[in-house]
Amino acid sequence: MFRITYRETLATKIHLFKIEAAAIARKALAGQFVVIRIDEKGERIPLTLADWDAKEGSVTVVFMEVGATTFRLALLKAGDCIADFVGPLGVPSHIDKFGTVVCVAGGVGAAPIAPIAKALKKKGNEIIFILGARSKDLLFWEDKLRSISHRLIVTTDDGTYGRKGVVTEPLKELLESGEKVDRVIAIGPSIMMKFCALTTQPFGVKTIVSLNPIMVDGTGMCGCCRVSVGGVTKFSCVDGPEFDGHQVDWDLLSARLRIYLDEEKCSLEQWQARMGKHS
Amino acid sequence: MPKLNLNREPMTKQDPKTRGKNFNEVALGYSAEQAKAEASRCIQCPKHPCTDGCPVEIDIAGFIKAVLDDNMPEAVRILKDKNSLPGICGRVCPQETQCEQACSLAKKGAPIAIGRLERYVADWERTNMGALNPRAEPPRPTGKQVAVVGSGPAGLVAVADLAKLGHSVTLFEALHVAGGVLMYGIPEFRLPKEIVQAEVAYVASLGVKIELDSVVGKVVTLDELLESGYHALFLGTGAGAPMFMDIPGENLNGIYSANEFLTRVNLMKAYQFPEYDTPVFVGRRVAVIGGGNVAMDSARCALRLDADEVYIIYRRSEVEMPARREEVENAKEEGIQFKLLTNPKRYIGNESGWVVGIECYEMGLGEPDESGRRRPIAKEGSEFILDVDMVVAALGTRPNPLIAQTTSDLKTTKWGTVVADETIGKTMKDRVWAGGDIVTGAATVISAMGAARRAARDIDEYLRG
Numbered sequence: 223m224f225r226i227t228y229r230e231t232l233a234t235k236i237h238l239f240k241i242e243a244a245a246i247a248r249k250a251l252a253g254q255f256v257v258i259r260i261d262e263k264g265e266r267i268p269l270t271l272a273d274w275d276a277k278e279g280s281v282t283v284v285f286m287e288v289g290a291t292t293f294r295l296a297l298l299k300a301g302d303c304i305a306d307f308v309g310p311l312g313v314p315s316h317i318d319k320f321g322t323v324v325c326v327a328g329g330v331g332a333a334p335i336a337p338i339a340k341a342l343k344k345k346g347n348e349i350i351f352i353l354g355a356r357s358k359d360l361l362f363w364e365d366k367l368r369s370i371s372h373r374l375i376v377t378t379d380d381g382t383y384g385r386k387g388v389v390t391e392p393l394k395e396l397l398e399s400g401e402k403v404d405r406v407i408a409i410g411p412s413i414m415m416k417f418c419a420l421t422t423q424p425f426g427v428k429t430i431v432s433l434n435p436i437m438v439d440g441t442g443m444c445g446c447c448r449v450s451v452g453g454v455t456k457f458s459c460v461d462g463p464e465f466d467g468h469q470v471d472w473d474l475l476s477a478r479l480r481i482y483l484d485e486e487k488c489s490l491e492q493w494q495a496r497m498g499k500h501s
Numbered sequence: 502m503p504k505l506n507l508n509r510e511p512m513t514k515q516d517p518k519t520r521g522k523n524f525n526e527v528a529l530g531y532s533a534e535q536a537k538a539e540a541s542r543c544i545q546c547p548k549h550p551c552t553d554g555c556p557v558e559i560d561i562a563g564f565i566k567a568v569l570d571d572n573m574p575e576a577v578r579i580l581k582d583k584n585s586l587p588g589i590c591g592r593v594c595p596q597e598t599q600c601e602q603a604c605s606l607a608k609k610g611a612p613i614a615i616g617r618l619e620r621y622v623a624d625w626e627r628t629n630m631g632a633l634n635p636r637a638e639p640p641r642p643t644g645k646q647v648a649v650v651g652s653g654p655a656g657l658v659a660v661a662d663l664a665k666l667g668h669s670v671t672l673f674e675a676l677h678v679a680g681g682v683l684m685y686g687i688p689e690f691r692l693p694k695e696i697v698q699a700e701v702a703y704v705a706s707l708g709v710k711i712e713l714d715s716v717v718g719k720v721v722t723l724d725e726l727l728e729s730g731y732h733a734l735f736l737g738t739g740a741g742a743p744m745f746m747d748i749p750g751e752n753l754n755g756i757y758s759a760n761e762f763l764t765r766v767n768l769m770k771a772y773q774f775p776e777y778d779t780p781v782f783v784g785r786r787v788a789v790i791g792g793g794n795v796a797m798d799s800a801r802c803a804l805r806l807d808a809d810e811v812y813i814i815y816r817r818s819e820v821e822m823p824a825r826r827e828e829v830e831n832a833k834e835e836g837i838q839f840k841l842l843t844n845p846k847r848y849i850g851n852e853s854g855w856v857v858g859i860e861c862y863e864m865g866l867g868e869p870d871e872s873g874r875r876r877p878i879a880k881e882g883s884e885f886i887l888d889v890d891m892v893v894a895a896l897g898t899r900p901n902p903l904i905a906q907t908t909s910d911l912k913t914t915k916w917g918t919v920v921a922d923e924t925i926g927k928t929m930k931d932r933v934w935a936g937g938d939i940v941t942g943a944a945t946v947i948s949a950m951g952a953a954r955r956a957a958r959d960i961d962e963y964l965r966g
């Protein structure tokens with residue numbers, strides 16, 4: 223069993239958990255993820271490492287309530303335990319001195335991208351951060367991200383905070399302004415990552431995305447997480463989750479994310495009926 | 502000499518119509534009378550060819566005699582002397598190519614039903630001896646620590662043997678339950694999970710520390726284990742990485758690897774969705790590609806999850822099918838349809854990315870290949886389309902590379918299997934042994950157990966120096 227030592231609600235339906243997992247904290251690297259299972263009847267779902275502390279023996283994850291598992295997870299309190307917490311999984315981010323790196327985060331993607339940006343900054347890269355959300359109440363960690371970047375641009379789709387619009391607009395302007403950009407890293411909903419990749423493609427700037435297909439084991443055993451990159455089938459959990467965004471078959475990814483739409487709805491409604499809706 | 506009795510005692514099974522709708526065990530086991538009737542057919546051959554056919558050399562004539570003599574504790578003792586998992590082997594061993602093939606009565610077409618008798622004895626032990634099982638004297642601790650990676654049949658045998666010899670043993674398992682393929686692959690209706698978990702509980706009772714949720718190679722490497730105080734390691738991580746054919750359309754929605762489908766159903770209990778959170782999609786018309794046990798299990802799971810039509814698509818003919826004979830028969834009885842000498846060319850999808858059909862070749866058989874089986878050859882121009890809305894690819898598996906990737910001096914073959922001495926399981930890396938599917942590629946439960954037993958013996962010798 224793995225104990226939740228701290229929890230915090232960062233934004234509407236976005237929560238942070240700190241979990242006791244010393245062995246994982248010791249080995250964790252930016253860009254890796256864990257697979258969790260709440261209890262005996264729970265599903266295994268992947269969550270990216272948002273932070274970790276080897277000394278304290280803790281790992282931090284940030285998740286958004288979207289379906290049954292994340293709904294149930296949000297009901298847990300500090301002191302509660304979850305059955306399984308497996309990691310660190312996946313290939314760590316490639317951290318090197320690239321020059322200027324633009325980190326683009328969409329929604330809950332702000333959390334997983336933070337350790338990557340931090341590591342890149344430490345390597346001596348110039349970090350430009352674009353942080354986007356649908357609306358002000360979904361934004362979090364603005365200060366934290368500002369502290370690990372040289373410049374921070376905030377956008378909201380509805381204009382309730384920062385610049386009105388989507389993240390690809392400032393991204394495109396940056397590239398058009400002639401500013402030297404050596405690498406782009408985009409993490410967020412797949413549609414946002416896809417458009418970031420499409421935006422950077424004409425400029426020939428290497429764009430890394432962290433794919434989020436449905437997973438089961440997270441260790442290369444089932445093939446559920448397969449994606450097509452450069453025409454080759456890859457297992458996201460062991461070959462990724464980060465890939466070259468210009469090579470990803472986005473239509474395949476979005477089709478595969480819809481496999482269980484009906485079941486996901488049924489499962490969520492069942493849990494909501496049982497536990498009562500909560501904010 | 503008494504007249505040979507060639508009437509094999511049949512096994513009582515759930516009716517095919519009923520069982521096609523539930524996940525309860527298909528074969529119901531022998532009654533005491535049936536077991537005795539079957540045991541009485543054994544002619545106690547002095548040369549016991551049956552024992553030579555068993556990879557772990559069980560004294561088959563001996564345990565059968567004990568059954569006949571009503572000495573069940575003795576039957577248990579004889580079985581357990583060589584096989585610590587008889588309840589599992591009695592159910593899943595491919596007897597027709599092992600002990601029963603070697604039985605003197607096989608020539609007459611009626612070998613003793615050794616597997617069924619083995620199962621009978623093991624089940625008797627579980628229901629009758631659990632409590633009165635005398636606690637063996639705990640072994641004298643040797644002060645040596647061994648780590649075993651992977652909790653399939655190989656790992657379970659290795660930890661039990663090593664613990665009984667007095668070593669302090671830790672078992673690392675990547676998944677959230679121990680048992681390997683026995684838990685996530687082989688379905689409940691063929692091998693009740695309760696039997697596997699009883700074995701895991703037994704191993705724990707020997708003092709073995711079980712670390713679940715631990716992906717070795719990720720959370721800790723082999724070298725780190727060796728540096729942190731373990732004197733020896735045994736790798737029993739199996740061959741769990743699924744292969745695909747690499748043909749067009751293979752990533753369409755509705756196409757699973759057998760591992761994914763079976764894991765969702767068996768390990769995650771998707772057949773009890775939404776009571777359990779993990780869903781599984783099952784189509785109306787299902788094709789399973791492959792002819793092994795994995796294919797049969799996938800097909801029969803799909804049937805139990807309410808598919809209307811389930812096809813097995815296999816590129817050779819029935820005689821070449823690697824699946825256990827008994828399971829092929831069971832599958833047929835349940836209404837699985839066999840499309841033999843057929844192989845997929847490509848998958849056809851609809852506009853939302855779901856599979857709607859398979860274009861298949863008809864196949865012919867050419868000269869025998871390295872495996873000794875006749876090589877299947879696609880007949881050009883024979884293509885036809887089979888309408889399906891779900892596919893399970895049961896095309897074989899290979900070892901997961903996570904450990905090899907993070908261990909520089911562990912030698913592997915081009916198939917990803919770990920190079921190890923066949924008789925003692927020693928790998929090319931100092932203080933590391935391996936056995937089971939990780940060495941042989943996908944094989945059998947009993948061969949994995951045999952390899953683990955031999956490696957445990959060698960590890961013990963090494964530790965005692």
Ligand SMILES: Cc1cc2nc3c(=O)[nH]c(=O)nc-3n(C[C@H](O)[C@H](O)[C@H](O)COP(=O)(O)OP(=O)(O)OC[C@H]3O[C@@H](n4cnc5c(N)ncnc54)[C@H](O)[C@@H]3O)c2cc1C
Nearest residue numbers: 267268269270284285286288289290291292434435436486
């Ligand atoms: C490597 C990896 C890292 C991830 N890291 C994070 C993270 O740090 N924080 C976070 O909030 N989420 C993360 N996700 C997504 C997270 O795993 C899903 O949100 C979660 O599985 C949903 O489970 P559920 O039961 O609550 O919802 P479900 O009922 O499973 O799904 C509800 C909705 O979410 C969509 N969905 C399902 N699975 C995924 C998925 N894997 N990715 C995206 N959408 C999905 C479905 O299409 C559906 O619309 C990550 C995914 C991957 C593959």
Ligand SMILES: Cc1cc2nc3c(=O)[nH]c(=O)nc-3n(C[C@H](O)[C@H](O)[C@H](O)COP(=O)(O)OP(=O)(O)OC[C@H]3O[C@@H](n4cnc5c(N)ncnc54)[C@H](O)[C@@H]3O)c2cc1C
Nearest residue numbers: 651653654655675681682686717739794937938944945946
């Ligand atoms: C569906 C199916 C049906 C079968 N039917 C039969 C049958 O009827 N009869 C028969 O004899 N054989 C059958 N087999 C084959 C048989 O199950 C295998 O040969 C046998 O299980 C191999 O045992 P093993 O211990 O080597 O590996 P496995 O049983 O594969 O166990 C390996 C274990 O190691 C774990 N592991 C892997 N990597 C790591 C890691 N890095 N760190 C920690 N743990 C790890 C895995 O999660 C797994 O639990 C079947 C196989 C399948 C898939």
Ligand code: SF4
Nearest residue numbers: 555590594599600616
């Ligand atoms: S272990 Fe398998 S091969 Fe050996 S006697 Fe039992 S069923 Fe036969």
Ligand code: SF4
Nearest residue numbers: 543544546551604605
């Ligand atoms: S070969 Fe057959 S008949 Fe002979 S002892 Fe063995 S099981 Fe009995």
Ligand code: FES
Nearest residue numbers: 440442444445459
């Ligand atoms: S999640 Fe199973 S192989 Fe990636």
